[in-house]
Amino acid sequence: MSNFLQFTVFGIMLGAGYAIAATGLVVTYTTSGVFNFAQGAVGMIAAFGYWELVSAHHVPVLAALVIVLILGASICGAFVERVLMRRLHGASAERPVMVTLGLMVILTGMATILWSPTTQRTVEPMITGQFSLVGINIQVQYVLIIAVAIAVAIGLRALFYTTRTGYALRAVVDDPELLGMSGVSPNRMSQYGWILGFMMAALSGVLLAPTQTTGINIEAMTLLVVSGYAAAIVGRLKNIPVTFAAAIAIGLAENYVLNYVEPHLPANLQTDMTSALPMVFLFIALVTLPSVRLRAVGRLTSMKAPRVAGGRESLVAGAVFLVVAVVVAFAFADTNIKGTTLLTLGGMVLTLAIVGLSLVLLTGYSGQVSLCQFSFMGIGAFIMGKVAGGGSLLGLIAATAICAGVGALIAWPTVRLSDLYLALATFAFADAVATGFFSDGHIYGAGGLMVGRIVLPGLSLGSDTAEFLLVAVFFVLCAWLVLAIRRSLFGRRLVAVNDSPAAYATVGLDIGFTKVAVFAIAAGMAGLAGGLYATVQQIVGTTDFDIFPGIIFVLFVTIWSIRTVSGAFLAALTYVVLNQLWPSSIGIFAGIGIILIGRAAGGILGIEALHVRLPWVKAPSGTSDPSGHLTAFGGTALATEGSRAAG
């Protein structure tokens, strides 16, 4: 009984910490319509900042709290609203998601540079000591966290529902223009919202840091408040009391599962469960809540869709690409960079480019935001290594088929979700797979999973040159497939679903089938890429398909252009080059890139000033837009996505 009470108190304390973070999310979302994916990262920076002040520089606790929670958080919140978010007004709904993800990877990248992950840092409780109540020991720090969470919930509820500023904070997301006409500055209200959100994030980080008995860790602290995301979703991102109650319930459930269920599991599953549990809660919250209760604050924007290359054009371009690949394969067969052959790196670029193509299909054409393509890639790599002893064409087929099946299973409960919620569901799936499956030593093995090169009857593909050419062929085939899909009836349906789901449904077409189908195709493509990646690398490890590299890659595709084949290729090239040169700063590059690209829906390749005309590409009739334009960065006609309104 005393154990149960002990677990209950700890669960409530944990839930109270989540509640503070969750209410911060609700505040930001209510006042700006933006779900701040960087909420956990802000809390992490605050926790490290607090440690730096108190433990490293011996600043008094109260002064450190003022510096971190009041000065730091408010200045950063105001800065983020003014510099990053305000200029996104009118951007497509997925763009704020990308920018806050960019902010998250920037903050984690900066933290890695500032605070070496190899050093252990333990944050002391603000108030030490404990007392005994009904036979259980309760730390004063726990009471502090619970009391602060209750005060925050009551205070915010009072602010939002009893003051004119609170009404204005709630009204700003409904109609900022009307709020302006009502005599209240909408920009100021949004800024207040971001400041409050950042303060809540910092508060949760600082309060929960001392509960990390093994020391604060950048990734763990960033993802610590993910259970807060689930609570915010249960509260429909607007109801603070429900959010608070949900956070406490999740904290309790998490603690009960860890103490009553986990000990009965096989030893190798125990760590997996601990890591994956918050994401599982988030996924469950998303797929079980009635869709009508999930209020989306997205904006429909009309954007120029890039021109889709015709069939013959694609064939010629693919052939040219393969000729270039052959020349590169033989010209640089012996070139090494930092101990890796150039062709191996080239193979990595092409396999990642296939993942990029899956994003073009899924996000670029049908408008579904997915943050879990690297997860499918990891599953594909795992299957490749396990089927027929690795290195078999059968493995590639199995990787593609199984990932497509898993993709369909994931998509089925999430098809009703759009934009933000789908992004959150795929985020939860990606992290649950990374922490609960890939990180398990039994999956890839302690030293990684060995995968051989593909062997075909009578054909040796063991060399780097042959492997590179094989992957190049697969890339071209996938590019042809993506463009062929876009030109087909199904492709037009994808664009229609993206443009107006309501209009799509009214003509009798099945939105669910279309969404599941495209999700499955994209997952299969990512699985194929994973299989190929494994054969290129010949060994895959536990961290190859982590959530952060996956998010960083999505950002790079968005930066270049998530709607074009050339965007997918250039994103893969950028990712591999930066990962070779500055691996610890790659997130910072991606984050800054997405911030700079801002609301430009077409990414870098969509910027008209960068377009050059290819003399041999005919201008289509019936459009005033300059077609036959090629971005200065795309070298082949596979990239001849000039600008023309989508048909």
Place this chain on the structure above:
Amino acid sequence: MSDGSTTSTTGATTSTLPPSVSVRGVRASYGRIEVLHGVDLEVPAGSVFALLGPNGAGKSTLLKVLSGRMRTTAGEVLVGDVPIGKTPSEKLARQGICAVPEGRGIFPNLTVRENLRIWTYRGGITMKDVEEQTYATFPVLKERRRQLAGTMSGGEQQMLAISRALVTRPRVLYLDELSMGLAPLIVAELYELVGTLARQGMTIVLVEQFVTTALAVADHAAIMVHGRIEQQGTPSEMADAALSIYLA
């Protein structure tokens, strides 16, 4: 229309003369597309000015410019003798220039009472006064005061929207398509209120597609076509002109 002394719905009398509104050579664009091509307009102080015209004529865009929601690319707008320049809409609202936008100018996720509370931004207005005035004019809103505004009928939402003009006592009022999507009886009721507001001493510019409805309460009118003022004059002159322009 106005002698300079004004009476509010609660009977309070003020001596503030409402200002005139002058539009001089105003041009405005959406991106590269210019939609207002040098608009000139004089709205006399304390009058009701009806801005008529077919769809796409630029009426609502002109109202956006007047209320500070859209920047001009050329020309100027003066309220009284003061150019509004780049003054943001919230400052104009605080200066007594009130706009009720097209559609329902309300916050759908706030209750009726919370909507009214937001509108107490001008000094000297208490929530008690606001509620008294609003509920006296629109008794149905009292019954709905705890209801989310977005869940009310279109007519009730428009009543709430126009009640802002009642409670904030603006000097200048811009009304955009007040009749949109409403039953004729409710439109008649709302326009009756416009007439009452005008008599209290307010410069009113109303944008409307329904010519007879607007001209019935207007002192002056203009017809806009393709981003230009085609004709302006008295309501009777405009009634004849509108027929030929609308049918052209």
